[in-house]
Amino acid sequence: MDTRFLESVIIVAEQGSVAAAARQQGLTAAAISQRLKTLETELGVVLFRRNGKTVQPTAECSRLLPHARKMVGEAALLAGSLDGESLSGILRIGAISTVMTSLLPLTLKHLRKTAPLLVPEIYPGTSVSLHDRISRQELDVIVAIAPPFERSKSLEARNLRSEPLMLMTPSSITPQDVTDLPSVARIFAHMPYIRYDPSSWGGRLAEQFLARHAIETRLFCTIDSQETMARMVHEGLGVSLVPGWMQVYDTGLDIHWHRVAGDEFNRNIDLVYPGVSPKSRLIDAFCQAIIDIHKRLSSGTSTSAGLHGSGDPDCSDVSKD
Template sequence: MDVRFLKSLLAVIDKGSIADAARHENLTSSAISQRIQALEKELGVTLFSRIGHSAKPTENCMRLVPRARKIVQEIQALKTDLDPLGLTGELRIGAISTVLTGLIPPLMKKLMAQAPDVKLSIIPGTSASLYERLMAEELDAVVVVNPPFDVPKMVKKVTLYTEPLAFIKPKSVSLTIKEAMQAVPYIQYDPHSWGGRLVTEYLHDEKITMDPLCDLDGLEAIAILVSEGVGVSLVPYWKGLEKIANNIMVNYVDIKKYQREIVLLYPVQTINHRLINFLVSLVNGE
């Protein structure tokens, strides 16, 4: 069995279609289809049901996924084992949107300079969705908001940095937080998100009530709306905020209790521990 065929199988599952998997694998759709057909013939089962442009994995296919991922990971780890520094191989890293615009660009520059043989696949998503994919072994590690629950013992958690809560408003607004909440439309950081719960806690503690204009789980979109004069908001101050919204004023809520903690989560039993530790050292400026 060709391990490349297993990689294509996993790509179709992760991307949701043969066409998207082909773009990810830098192959043609027909090449991906031929690999899937070869696996189906060798295993004697149907692996996907084709519905329109999507490819839905069958029950038999999903039974194979955990072992297929382990096989692919072990094959990829062979190069890492031959590298005395462990700086060779592939990593699938999930990251929330503000990490993509704040942490990832300088990290990629360092990585290209110090470990050019490491290949990163960066997958965007919300903290909750990325955590689910980590637990399903679809990702090697995730950079997310600190979960509002204890992670299982099989998951390692490393705090990367914290972000203070900040009140952002258009430069034309000179009101305090409480005054602005009553006089200016409030754009609410989704209270159901892992980071949004900290804002909700602050508002509750300060006894501030209002009728939000809308709820958003996209911090970049919130910052742009504030910059355009649509309203005000309370958000974690992330690296890169003022690069995308320069017509704003920022007032920090200097209370540690409401800081958003950004953490790296990865399995304790991982073959990529040396690569992950190296990434952590880059983030910490070591």
Template sequence: MDTRFLDSFVAVAEEGSIAAAARRLHLTPAALSQRIQTLEAELGATLLLRAGRTVAPSEAGLAILDRARALLREARDLRALATAGALAGELRLGAIATAMTGLLPAMLARLATRYPQLETHISPGISADLYRRIQLGELDAALIVQPEFAPPKSCEWRLLREEPLVVLAPEAMAGAEPHALLSAEPFIRYDRNQWGGRLADRYLRAARLAPRERFELDALDAIAVMVGRGLGVSLVPDWAPPWPAGPAITRIPLPRPFPPRRIGLMWMRGGTRARLVRAFLEGAEPEA
């Protein structure tokens, strides 16, 4: 069985259309459709159901989808093992939103320069979900907030950045006393379902502050925009730039020390891709 045909099936199943999958694989829609037909004939089953421009896996397609992904990963790993002296294969990374824009681009640029044969698939998400996917083996590593609990010994953790909490306020309030702002102004809360949001909530409790809540959401960029529009103030980690362009905001340090939000890489010890994870970590620091 040609793994390119399996790759075509997985791409269509994930993209939901022949046209989108063809763009992803740099094929014409006709060539992609021919690959799918050949695979269906070889397996003796219809794998995809078409409804207008959308495509979804059939019952038979769903039955083989996860196994097809696993076979494709194994094929990439075999290529990596067979490539003497070079690093190749597929690395499956996850990243929270602020790491996706603030930490990941520079690391990926150095990775691509050093190991051009390495393929990297990136999944966005929140820390709790990405941590779960690492445990399930769906991701090789992820840039996440350090968990509030002790991960199992099967996990590795590398701290990459510490982000102290700051009060986010409209620029006109620069220099104001932060606790006074948190007490008097409408409050835009960083979602307590997020590990970073729970850190902010613990600070408010420790400082005995009871803000006048207006909104609660999990998107830090959106919080910054809302603050810039004068909708309130917030308590957030001082995340890695870039920050949203346009909002006239100020970041005010807190008057008392408090543990920062810690961002780092988590992965499982050992495994066939541990070498790839170590190569990715090389990109955490630029070459001297």
């Protein structure tokens, strides 16, 4: 059985489209369809059923997929052991939007120089969806928030960044106005609250902080886009409580950042990847590149004191999550 055909089955099932799988594998849709037909004849089952422009895996196909992934992975491991020095091939990278708009473009620019034969495939998503996809072996490496549970033992993780919880305010509220928890509570009492969606792992930290200190808020809206939240604060619509993410874009927003919580409310951004992978050299190259870029940017980030010491990011730059 040709493992390339099994790989086509996996990609069609993930993408829900023969055309999308053809683009990903650099083949024609007819070639992918022929591969599927050959496997169906060989196995004596129907693998997909058409539903308009998409295809849905049959029950037989769903039972086949775990075994197909294992066979394709073992074949790739065998090939990788014979070509241990290669830094070529496709690397499927998942990242949260904070990373997509800040670290990732510079990381890919660096990799284009150091590993020009590495072909990145970029998949944006929430931390929840990205962890789910890498657990199903649909991605090779992700950059996402550390989950509030223990990861699968088949996965490894390296911490990239630890982000303190910050109060984001209009510039009319100065550092002198945010000196202790009572002053934070007064700000929330007088300003509408732009809430970081508590269904996200990062948003939970803000909710836990407010609950622990019994701080009441006047809710303006709930949203899961930190760039949009920052722009709302800039327009004077309220204040927000978010992790201090990496700033690399000068957007000219007129806002101030104030650190209000200790390290127990930090949001940790991790690199997550399989402990054993045929693409281990590509994963290592990507991880080292993004770590190097992060260190370079961090060394140029200005800081100022907050309730819990130094660490406030410069307030002129924003990205989103």
